[in-house]
Structure formats: C-alpha cells, structure tokens
Amino acid sequence: MVRNTINSKIAKKNPLVYILILSYNSRKWLKKCLDSVYKTRYTNYKIILIDNASTDGSVDYVKNNYPKIIIIRNKKNFGWCKANNIGIQKALEDVPDYIVFLNADILADDADWLTNLLEFAKNNANYKIYGCIQYEYNAENWDMINNWTKYILFNGNKDVFFMWENLYINSSSNSYYNEKDIINKKYLDCYFVQGAAMMVNAELFQKIGKFDETFFIFYDEIDFSRKARLIGYKTALVTASKIKHYGSGDNFSSKKMRRRRNFYYSRNKYIFLLTDVNRSFRQMYSIIRKWIKCDFQDAVNEKNDISDIVQLIEIIISLMMKLPKIILKRYREKRLFNLYR
Secondary structure (H helix, E strand, O other), X not given: OHHXXXXXXXXXXXXXXXXXXXXXXOHHHHHHHHHHHXXXXXXXXXXXXXXXXXXXXXXXXXXXXXXXOEEEEOXXXXXXXXXXXXXXXXXXXXXXXXXXXXXXXXXXXXXXXXXXXXXXXXXXXOEEEEEEEEEEOOOOOOOOEOHHHHHHHHHOXXXXXXXXXXXXXXXXXXXXXXXXXXXXXXXXXXXXXXXXXXXXXXXXXXXXXXXXXXXXXXXXXXXXXXXXXXXXOEEEEEEEEEEEEOOOOOOOOOHHXXXXXXXXXXXXXXXXXXOOOOOOHHHHHHHHHHHHHHHHHHHHHOOOOOOOHHHHHHHHHHHHHOHHHHHHHHHHHHHXXXXXX
8 A cells, every 4th residue: 555655656756667569570670679769858667578489589689788678588479469468467566657568660769759648648637548649660850650640640539440331431531630630739539549659557457457368469459449448548649759660560571471460460350340349230240241242352362451262261260269259358348348337
C-alpha cells in the first residue's frame, strides 16, 4: 500500500516508463533505433529488448553496446503478442506508470516524442492508449506521413471493417480527418493505434489483461484497443508525438516471410470479426461472405493477402481448429463488457 501511494505521487510529476522493443533478426535496424531512443529528452524510462530467438547476433550486439538495456531472450519465435506479454510481465514487476511498445524498425528522431505522449496522457484521463504520428523512415523534414497514418486520417474512430459494410464510400473526399488535422488538432480520436509505436497506461493491463496470444501477430493491438473501448476507455493518436517507421521491416524480406505474413494477416481478420461482441451474427455473415469471395480470387491469382489456394485451405483449417478458443474469447469479452457497462 505504501509503495503504491509513493508511486502514485511520483507518477504525477515524473512517471516511470518502460520501453519494450521487440526484435526478431533485427540487427540491421537496432543501432539506429536504440541510438534514436537514447536521444529522448524525457529521462525516467527503462528499456527492455525482447528477442524472439534471433540468429543474426542481435542479442550479443545489444549486450555489448547497450549494457543498461534489460534483455529477455526467448527460446523460440513467440510472435508479437506472447513476446510482448513476457516483456509486460517483467515491466509490471517495477510498477511502471506507462509501457511503450516499439518495433525495431522505428526511428525516434524527435527528442520530445515521449514527452508529448506523457503530456497528453496526463491531461486526458479517459484515454489509456496512445500512438505517434508515423512518418516515412527516410523522410528528412517530417514531410511524408506513412500509409498507416493515412489510414487513420480516413478511418478515424470508425470500426476497422466499416468499408466492408457499405456504410461509407471509399474515397478521399469522405475522410474522417485530413492532413491539416495533424497540425491543427492536438490529437485524433481513433479506433486503434499501431503496435509498432504505442504507449499504454499500465493500469489498463490490470483491467483487460495483456495481448491475446490467439493472434500471434497482426490484429493484436486492434483487439486490445477494442477491449479497452468495451470498458469505456479511448485511443488517441497524439499529433505532437512523431516517429519514423519503415513498416513491415522483415515481413517482406523473403518469400517465406511474406507467406507467413499473409497467413496471419488474413486468418486473424476472421478471428477479430468473430469475437466482436458489438456485431450481430447477421452482420458478421455479410462481411465474411465478401471476404471469402475476395480471398478466393486472391488465392487463385496469387496476389495481395493470400499467397495461393493451399494457403487459403490452411487458413480455413486453422480457423476450424481455433473455433473453441474463438467462442471462449467472445464469451469472455461479453462478460467484460457487461461488467463495466
């Protein structure tokens, strides 16, 4: 009780932040990433590197060059969810106020990126998840926002599947925000922020748990934001907080990696949809019909998010095998919603 009281008083002035950086054969990104993070003007933070069984010397490089960094070395590639959950558990032992998640292909070139996140969090208690405006990795003058940020400008706080329901016309004239909003607004209310550069109020993990490991990678942070929304907490893109992001740093580095990316990205959208307690079965059926048609066409043509027919079959089998977990997850989130309603 005494420790919690002391920590609460400290948090108001100088909150403790843990920065979790996930690495999987990310040696080529780590020097620029870590050097940029260490230029951060805010100082009350600790860094944990979570390594998913890299074979490129990542861990030894960090150990030899950044001795203050806490290193967690996993025995296998646990994906984004489980690996970060391990890092969260380690960080929570120190009772932090906030936990930040960064991918290795991030440049935190603006020294105030973290200060601006914390300033917004301090003044907006109904927001518990916060993201940075993302710019292209090689943008010299902060003049090129990346595709994910453009998506948020279009989508805003609308459900991630709203275009599949024909509720809106997919055109730039119907964007929720426009690029001027990045300058003129202090924040953009949004459905989710990308896990590549995300800060979370640590108390939220006590209320809704950690990331759902059913996903492995992709849709995990969207699912987390949705659960926070179920109990009344919002997600914000803080426009004063700027980072650069290469994007899918290693997911397209080889045919094998692209195939893995396509499997999880395509499979997980079904899991996310089927566990949405705010959506009726009729609505889900309508969207799934459209998805199956598009996925089949992609599989035949071997393009976009499905590699081929074999992969589409693998996705269907995986969904069938995970059906008990999907049903249980939906039941638990319904209970969570009812608990805080």
